[in-house]
Amino acid sequence: MTLDISKYPHLALANTPDELRLLPAESLPQVCDELRTYLLKTVSQTSGHFASGLGTVELTVALHYVYNTPFDHVIWDVGHQAYPHKILTGRRDKMSTIRQKGGLHPFPWRDESEYDVLSVGHSSTSISAGLGMAIAAEKEGQGRKVVSIIGDGAITAGMAFEAMNHAGDIHSDMLVILNDNEMSISENVGGLSNHLAHLLSGNFYASIRESGKKVLSNAPPIKEIVKRAEEHIKGMVVPSTMFEELGFNYIGPIDGHDIDELVKTLKNMRQLKGPQFLHIMTKKGKGYAPAEADPINYHAVPKFDLSEKPLPKAKNTSPTFSKIFGDWLCDMAAVDDKLMAITPAMREGSGMVRFSKEYPDQYFDVAIAEQHAVTLASGMAIGGYHPIVAIYSTFLQRGYDQLIHDVAIMNLPVMFTIDRAGLVGADGQTHQGAFDISFMRCIPNMVIMAPSDENECRQMLYTGHQHQGPTAVRYPRGCGLGTAVETTMTALEMGKGIIRRQGKKVAILNFGAMLGYSLDAAEKLNATVADMRFVKPLDEALILELAANHDVLVTVEENVIAGGAGSGVIEFLMQQKCIMPVLTIGLPDRFIEQGTQAELHQMLEIDGAGIEKQILAYMAK
Numbered sequence: 307m308t309l310d311i312s313k314y315p316h317l318a319l320a321n322t323p324d325e326l327r328l329l330p331a332e333s334l335p336q337v338c339d340e341l342r343t344y345l346l347k348t349v350s351q352t353s354g355h356f357a358s359g360l361g362t363v364e365l366t367v368a369l370h371y372v373y374n375t376p377f378d379h380v381i382w383d384v385g386h387q388a389y390p391h392k393i394l395t396g397r398r399d400k401m402s403t404i405r406q407k408g409g410l411h412p413f414p415w416r417d418e419s420e421y422d423v424l425s426v427g428h429s430s431t432s433i434s435a436g437l438g439m440a441i442a443a444e445k446e447g448q449g450r451k452v453v454s455i456i457g458d459g460a461i462t463a464g465m466a467f468e469a470m471n472h473a474g475d476i477h478s479d480m481l482v483i484l485n486d487n488e489m490s491i492s493e494n495v496g497g498l499s500n501h502l503a504h505l506l507s508g509n510f511y512a513s514i515r516e517s518g519k520k521v522l523s524n525a526p527p528i529k530e531i532v533k534r535a536e537e538h539i540k541g542m543v544v545p546s547t548m549f550e551e552l553g554f555n556y557i558g559p560i561d562g563h564d565i566d567e568l569v570k571t572l573k574n575m576r577q578l579k580g581p582q583f584l585h586i587m588t589k590k591g592k593g594y595a596p597a598e599a600d601p602i603n604y605h606a607v608p609k610f611d612l613s614e615k616p617l618p619k620a621k622n623t624s625p626t627f628s629k630i631f632g633d634w635l636c637d638m639a640a641v642d643d644k645l646m647a648i649t650p651a652m653r654e655g656s657g658m659v660r661f662s663k664e665y666p667d668q669y670f671d672v673a674i675a676e677q678h679a680v681t682l683a684s685g686m687a688i689g690g691y692h693p694i695v696a697i698y699s700t701f702l703q704r705g706y707d708q709l710i711h712d713v714a715i716m717n718l719p720v721m722f723t724i725d726r727a728g729l730v731g732a733d734g735q736t737h738q739g740a741f742d743i744s745f746m747r748c749i750p751n752m753v754i755m756a757p758s759d760e761n762e763c764r765q766m767l768y769t770g771h772q773h774q775g776p777t778a779v780r781y782p783r784g785c786g787l788g789t790a791v792e793t794t795m796t797a798l799e800m801g802k803g804i805i806r807r808q809g810k811k812v813a814i815l816n817f818g819a820m821l822g823y824s825l826d827a828a829e830k831l832n833a834t835v836a837d838m839r840f841v842k843p844l845d846e847a848l849i850l851e852l853a854a855n856h857d858v859l860v861t862v863e864e865n866v867i868a869g870g871a872g873s874g875v876i877e878f879l880m881q882q883k884c885i886m887p888v889l890t891i892g893l894p895d896r897f898i899e900q901g902t903q904a905e906l907h908q909m910l911e912i913d914g915a916g917i918e919k920q921i922l923a924y925m926a927k
Contacts, residue, residue, distance in 0.1 A: 427736025474553015558585030699739025826914025
């Protein structure tokens with residue numbers, strides 16, 4: 307979208323942060339207004355993360371105005387809120403390509419811009435990385451400043467507190483900004499709080515504070531009294547001294563939409579030594595009433611008309627795998643009062659809204675704390691309950707040690723329902739569910755199931771729930787084949803697959819929701835198709851039967867080839883001294899960029915035509 311200078315006269319003068327810093331401070335409110343309007347128009351026409359960016363417009367402008375970016379490092383956590391940052395850092399006219407194949411990356415990305423210091427996508431990494439950069443800057447000795455911005459959701463993760471604890475211990479110069487858009491302390495935002503922020507971040511207060519420490523260094527009792535008095539004074543207007551206990555100088559909360567106050571406070575804090583913590587209050591979806599009223603549904607949006615209220619719902623004729631899980635969860639809870647469902651802040655995405663309302667006593671949202679979610683489930687299982695951890699494939703990576711140490715070693719009956727397994731599309735490298743089969747297959751006691759359609763998903767969920775050990779059911783984002791879902795629940799025979807199509811010469815061993823593609827290729831090649839269902843344990847008898855009656859075996863999965871289900875098939879065949887050609891089809895040994903799922907399947911040649919092409923090329927060798 308090319309900028310219309312008549313509509314955006316101030317934003318047109320801020321093509322880069324260097325240009326922004328040449329503007330008088332009095333023009334910044336207009337820059338913010340125009341930036342918010344531009345963001346509204348571009349995202350509504352292209353789709354993307356929406357509400358978070360609207361809430362950080364003033365903060366983004368203030369940061370690039372006060373700090374000498376890109377020399378100074380500004381680090382965004384997760385990156386949902388970084389669209390205004392992209393607009394101000396030379397990518398404004400490319401915003402129409404964001405989250406599209408070959409377009410702008412959905413998150414800050416080092417390869418895309420020198421202003422993107424840290425490639426992100428997962429939460430709670432900004433403080434750890436920022437501290438590392440602050441240590442490097444201190445050794446560099448050129449006066450480089452480091453700022454980490456983290457949200458009130460991301461700061462719930464243990465990693466954020468580990469980083470702050472370390473920062474407070476080594477006392478490196480850095481600023482952490484808490485972008486708080488949910489905590490109910492807005493009454494503290496206003497004139498008194500802003501005035502206090504000026505005092506506490508100013509040179510006068512800082513010099514008194516440091517001088518006092520030196521004077522009182524040899525008088526511990528008096529020093530402690532003064533410290534307590536300082537905490538008491540702050541405690542009258544700020545929510546807590548928790549961050550002070552971690553070693554940070556806490557300032558705030560201040561109004562995150564008051565650009566003048568932000569600039570004044572940041573200018574003061576830029577000069578302070580040691581770890582600093584600025585608490586700002588913002589409104590997610592700021593400037594667009596429907597997003598302010600419903601920030602969850604406006605977190606990420608499809609293309610939509612700004613005049614339409616509410617946001618139009620996507621039209622799906624078939625239920626998504628997430629909905630199938632959510633419906634099963636409610637049906638199962640109706641007959642099992644010991645069922646406990648756990649999610650690390652992914653209620654909507656995992657299809658758990660209905661369950662959370664109908665069974666609130668059996669629903670646990672642990673916030674962005676994947677490690678805790680897994681070990682919490684182990685404790686519930688030890689207590690005799692039946693825990694289910696609903697988690698995205700990419701986020702389960704964070705709970706890997708807990709999966710091994712706290713669940714699998716003790717062989718506890720915990721079921722992991724792994725959503726977004728395989729390629730998720732527009733969120734790119736950080737969110738593709740490419741590795742879960744590989745990292746789970748090597749864990750003893752694990753049972754891994756991969757449904758090929760909607761009904762199989764429901765029956766596998768029931769199978770896993772009945773199993774007295776750790777299980778995983780992995781399914782992709784979106785819809786399946788459109789298979790009717792049976793209301794009855796029947797446990798599948800453990801480790802048994804089925805033949806879906808009988809053919810000759812070539813046998814395709816399909817693992818999971820690629821079945822439609824496998825059948826398409828098989829029709830062209832007159833190949834046999836086996837729906838393997840279980841990645842672990844494998845249906846060894848079926849593999850030997852297919853090997854005996856076919857010339858070539860082909861494994862298909864939406865997981866990396868390295869260490870995946872195909873590797874398991876080859877390992878078994880080698881153990882049996884069954885030497886025959888095996889073609890493994892899956893994701894290549896690289897991180898997969900953004901694009902629609904269909905575009906990526908075609909590009910990687912794992913759709914029907916691509917599978918056929920790979921098989922023909924392999925047989926021609």
